[in-house]
Every structure is written in structure tokens, then in C-alpha cells.
Amino acid sequence: MTQDRNAAGAQIPQPRPEVESLQAYSAPLEGRRQMLRLDFNENTIGPSPQVVEALRSIPADHIAIYPEYDGLQQAVIANLALPLQPEQVGLFNGVDAAIHAIFHAYGDRGETLLTTAPTFGYYTPCAQMQGMQIQAVPYEGAAFAFPFEAIRQALLEPAGGRAPRLLLLCNPNNPTGTRLAPQRILELAAAAPHTLVVVDELYEAFTGDSVLPHANFNATPNLLVLRSLAKTAGLAGLRIGFAIGHAAVVDRVSRVTGPYDINSFAVTAAFAALKDQAYVDGYVAEVIAARAWLAEQLQAAGVPHHVEGGNYLLLWPQRDPAVVDQELRVAGILVRAMGGKPLIDGSLRVSIGTLAQMQRFWSAYCSIEGLAG
Ligand SMILES: Cc1ncc(COP(=O)(O)O)c(C=O)c1O
Structure with missing residues (x-):
């Protein structure tokens, strides 16, 4: 509820009504530095x-x-x-x-x-x-x-x-x-x-x-x-x-x-x-190859997934996605849970990095989900 006055009774300035009712864009951005960050579709190795x-x-x-x-x-x-x-x-x-x-x-x-x-x-x-x-x-x-x-x-x-x-x-x-x-x-x-x-x-x-x-x-x-x-x-x-x-x-x-x-x-x-541009081209080529590799593993293991454009894909874990998300976090890997999003509720969005990074992700995912990998 909007508070018009603070504890001391002073009037709090009112913003425009559109701002008062606004739900700001929020993303879980803290504490990511030491992790394998597959949650924001960033470049995963840094610039040239x-x-x-x-x-x-x-x-x-x-x-x-x-x-x-x-x-x-x-x-x-x-x-x-x-x-x-x-x-x-x-x-x-x-x-x-x-x-x-x-x-x-x-x-x-x-x-x-x-x-x-x-x-x-x-x-x-x-x-x-x-x-x-x-x-x-x-x-x-x-x-x-x-x-x-x-x-x-x-x-x-x-x-x-x-x-x-x-x-x-x-x-x-x-x-x-x-x-x-x-x-x-x-x-x-x-x-x-x-x-x-x-x-x-x-x-x-x-x-x-x-x-x-x-x-x-x-x-x-x-x-x-x-x-x-x-x-x-x-x-x-x-x-x-x-x-x-x-x-x-x-x-x-x-x-x-x-x-x-x-x-x-x-x-x-x-x-x-x-x-x-050569640096960017090299990185993009590596990501595209890693995306294809991960898609193959998902296919072979029978994990429901969706991969098309972009440096990310969606997958649907068998277990509670919030639990899988949390267990990946414990393993030092961040992904983005898509809970509440229309059509893709229950999925995890996984950003694609290098092949070595995707191999690390896949190995952790298999042990969390009990897959042969
Ligand atoms: C589709 C899309 N547009 C824009 C942005 C923001 O881009 P920038 O980092 O250049 O502000 C993002 C970042 O995740 C995005 O996914």
C-alpha cells in the first residue's frame, strides 16, 4: 500500500500514477562473479x-x-x-x-x-x-x-x-x-x-x-x-x-x-x-557449435527442450525446476528459471557459452537429474 507520510509524519512526494503502480524490471544480478553464468545470455569469456x-x-x-x-x-x-x-x-x-x-x-x-x-x-x-x-x-x-x-x-x-x-x-x-x-x-x-x-x-x-x-x-x-x-x-x-x-x-x-x-x-x-570483429566471429562460432553439441545431448537423453536462434535454449527438467535451479547453483552454475512466463512456465533457460562450459553444465545437470550423461 502507498504510504503518503513517513514515520515522522512528513508528506512523501507522490510520483506519476503510472510509476506508483509500476512493477520495475528486476533480475537476480548479485553474487554472480565466481559462478558459471548461464543466466543472462552474456558473453561467457569476456571481450577481446x-x-x-x-x-x-x-x-x-x-x-x-x-x-x-x-x-x-x-x-x-x-x-x-x-x-x-x-x-x-x-x-x-x-x-x-x-x-x-x-x-x-x-x-x-x-x-x-x-x-x-x-x-x-x-x-x-x-x-x-x-x-x-x-x-x-x-x-x-x-x-x-x-x-x-x-x-x-x-x-x-x-x-x-x-x-x-x-x-x-x-x-x-x-x-x-x-x-x-x-x-x-x-x-x-x-x-x-x-x-x-x-x-x-x-x-x-x-x-x-x-x-x-x-x-x-x-x-x-x-x-x-x-x-x-x-x-x-x-x-x-x-x-x-x-x-x-x-x-x-x-x-x-x-x-x-x-x-x-x-x-x-x-x-x-x-x-x-x-x-x-575476428574475435567476435570466433566466439560466435564457438557458441553455435556448443549449442549444437548441447542440443544433441538433450536429444539423446530424451530431455524436452527447445532450441532455435540465440545463444540460449530452453529445457524442461523432470524434477521441480526451482529445485534443479537451486542444485545447479550449489554446483556453481547459474541458469534462469522461466517460472510464471506464459507458455514456458516450468522451463529453464540456459545460456550457451564455450563447449567446455557446456560440458561442465551437462555433467552437473545429468548428476542432478539422475541421467546417464
Ligand atoms: C532481447 C534483449 N534486448 C535488450 C537487452 C539489453 O541489452 P543491453 O545489455 O545492450 O542493454 C537484453 C539483455 O538481456 C535482451 O535480452
């Missing part, structure tokens, strides 16, 4: 040595001054090898901050966020803090297929007659891994010019379905693509992400951020990471 070297070489006076961003958009474009202009690349303090800014810039009270379920958990509180309605369309069938027709109908024949303001597509989807072909995304964007179609491509490197090489932002200025250096390049702790789209949209989303939201360490690390 060149990133670490660049960070070590930052002179003291660079810490004393505000960060400079010159050339970073160009570096992103060079890394993508696409014919984009710097104004088409927005820089954010992680993709989370980009998502927050998108809702701030485009999500008006009473308008609708259209998305899928289950999907990345941060879209919902961002919509709620703006006072938006949320229409979350479930994935379809045992394979969690993308609900294309239902989404198209919600865009073209919206209940109440008003087109959704925002469509958030996580591709591949976290946590189901569901993939949506770039052409289908373009179809949706072209059919719904009054809706900003945001494609969260955080995990596309592990899948290869990016809409970016196919996008023409002049033809579909309502398309905005999110990329991050968190999951592939290993910069999750430094917080840097990008929103790529039509310059006017990138400008509006960037307007609602602070002037120095990305710190100097993140900028330095980003330059070094973008230059060392």
Missing part, C-alpha cells in the same frame, strides 16, 4: 584482449573530462559494412536505455504497445511507465512459431480502430529463440506506417536473420533496429548499444537521453571491439 588493452591505456585526464563520441557512429557503420549515414546510428547506454528512450519519445498514454509473449521482460515496464496498453500475442504451437497473422491483424485491424503506436519484435526472440525472416519484418513495417516497428536484434549474430542489410529506411522510416555489444563482444558491464534507422527517428529517440549517457570507458571499449 584488444578491448582490455585499450581500457588499460586510458590516460587519467580522459577520466576527468566528459566523454567524446566523435567517429563512433562511423565505426559502427564500418563494422556493419552497410551504406548508412552517421545520423542513422543512435548511441545509447545499452540497448535497455535505447528501449527506454523509444518509449519515452513515442509511447503516449493510452496508446498500444503490440508485442509477443513470452518475450524480453523490459518492454512491459517501459510501456507501463508511459501509461500505454499492452497487447502481447502468444507464440504458436509447441515450436513457438511467430504469430505472424495475428500480429498483422492487430496492426491492420486494431481493436478500437487505432493502430498500435509501437511494435516490439525481438528477433530471434528471447527466450523462445523464435526467428522471423527479414522479409516478413519488412512486410509488417510497410503495412503499418503509423506504427514504429522496433526490431531488437540483440542475438542476431547467433542466428543471422538481421533485417539491416535488407532495410531501406527511406521507404520504411518506421523501422528501427537495435544492436548491442553486450552479448557478442562481451561489453555487457560497460553498457553500450545502438539504434539504427531513419535519421529523423534516431534523432527523436536520442533527444530524450542525457548529453553524456555513455561513459568514456564504454566508448573506448566500443571502438576496440568494433575493430576486432
Whole structure:
């Protein structure tokens, strides 16, 4: 219950009603350092040595001054090898901050966020803090297929007659891994010019379905693509992400951020990471091979599981998932229990790291679940 006064009887300032009723995005982030972290889909081995070297070489006076961003958009474009202009690349303090800014810039009270379920958990509180309605369309069938027709109908024949303001597509989807072909995304964007179609491509490197090489932002200025250096390049702790789209949209989303939201360490690390694509490619290849290896073990052992895109998969333990989760934790391994999530309640999401890490996971999982392994 809201307390209007504190123990001394002083009035506590009231926030906006949307904030008062908001359930903030919360994730179990503490005490993870010594563990095998398969719970946040992070890079499990750290960034390129060149990133670490660049960070070590930052002179003291660079810490004393505000960060400079010159050339970073160009570096992103060079890394993508696409014919984009710097104004088409927005820089954010992680993709989370980009998502927050998108809702701030485009999500008006009473308008609708259209998305899928289950999907990345941060879209919902961002919509709620703006006072938006949320229409979350479930994935379809045992394979969690993308609900294309239902989404198209919600865009073209919206209940109440008003087109959704925002469509958030996580591709591949976290946590189901569901993939949506770039052409289908373009179809949706072209059919719904009054809706900003945001494609969260955080995990596309592990899948290869990016809409970016196919996008023409002049033809579909309502398309905005999110990329991050968190999951592939290993910069999750430094917080840097990008929103790529039509310059006017990138400008509006960037307007609602602070002037120095990305710190100097993140900028330095980003330059070094973008230059060392070979390191990222090597890591991604290793993860993809480890994903295939783990899927084979699960298949052979008869463990119900679902694996598609992304550096993660879902599996359904025989025993109480909370107990399996806890026993893995005791063995020094963190995974993410999906309890309470629509369609996947009872599953564990396991992030994929290197082959050696997945072998360690599998051996622990087999002994906890009593499998031959
Ligand atoms: C789908 C998705 N989008 C965005 C984020 C946040 O990315 P960043 O670390 O760049 O803020 C995550 C992190 O887990 C995610 O899974």
C-alpha cells in the first residue's frame, strides 16, 4: 500500500500514477562473479584482449573530462559494412536505455504497445511507465512459431480502430529463440506506417536473420533496429548499444537521453571491439557449435527442450525446476528459471557459452537429474 507520510509524519512526494503502480524490471544480478553464468545470455569469456588493452591505456585526464563520441557512429557503420549515414546510428547506454528512450519519445498514454509473449521482460515496464496498453500475442504451437497473422491483424485491424503506436519484435526472440525472416519484418513495417516497428536484434549474430542489410529506411522510416555489444563482444558491464534507422527517428529517440549517457570507458571499449570483429566471429562460432553439441545431448537423453536462434535454449527438467535451479547453483552454475512466463512456465533457460562450459553444465545437470550423461 502507498504510504503518503513517513514515520515522522512528513508528506512523501507522490510520483506519476503510472510509476506508483509500476512493477520495475528486476533480475537476480548479485553474487554472480565466481559462478558459471548461464543466466543472462552474456558473453561467457569476456571481450577481446584488444578491448582490455585499450581500457588499460586510458590516460587519467580522459577520466576527468566528459566523454567524446566523435567517429563512433562511423565505426559502427564500418563494422556493419552497410551504406548508412552517421545520423542513422543512435548511441545509447545499452540497448535497455535505447528501449527506454523509444518509449519515452513515442509511447503516449493510452496508446498500444503490440508485442509477443513470452518475450524480453523490459518492454512491459517501459510501456507501463508511459501509461500505454499492452497487447502481447502468444507464440504458436509447441515450436513457438511467430504469430505472424495475428500480429498483422492487430496492426491492420486494431481493436478500437487505432493502430498500435509501437511494435516490439525481438528477433530471434528471447527466450523462445523464435526467428522471423527479414522479409516478413519488412512486410509488417510497410503495412503499418503509423506504427514504429522496433526490431531488437540483440542475438542476431547467433542466428543471422538481421533485417539491416535488407532495410531501406527511406521507404520504411518506421523501422528501427537495435544492436548491442553486450552479448557478442562481451561489453555487457560497460553498457553500450545502438539504434539504427531513419535519421529523423534516431534523432527523436536520442533527444530524450542525457548529453553524456555513455561513459568514456564504454566508448573506448566500443571502438576496440568494433575493430576486432575476428574475435567476435570466433566466439560466435564457438557458441553455435556448443549449442549444437548441447542440443544433441538433450536429444539423446530424451530431455524436452527447445532450441532455435540465440545463444540460449530452453529445457524442461523432470524434477521441480526451482529445485534443479537451486542444485545447479550449489554446483556453481547459474541458469534462469522461466517460472510464471506464459507458455514456458516450468522451463529453464540456459545460456550457451564455450563447449567446455557446456560440458561442465551437462555433467552437473545429468548428476542432478539422475541421467546417464
Ligand atoms: C532481447 C534483449 N534486448 C535488450 C537487452 C539489453 O541489452 P543491453 O545489455 O545492450 O542493454 C537484453 C539483455 O538481456 C535482451 O535480452
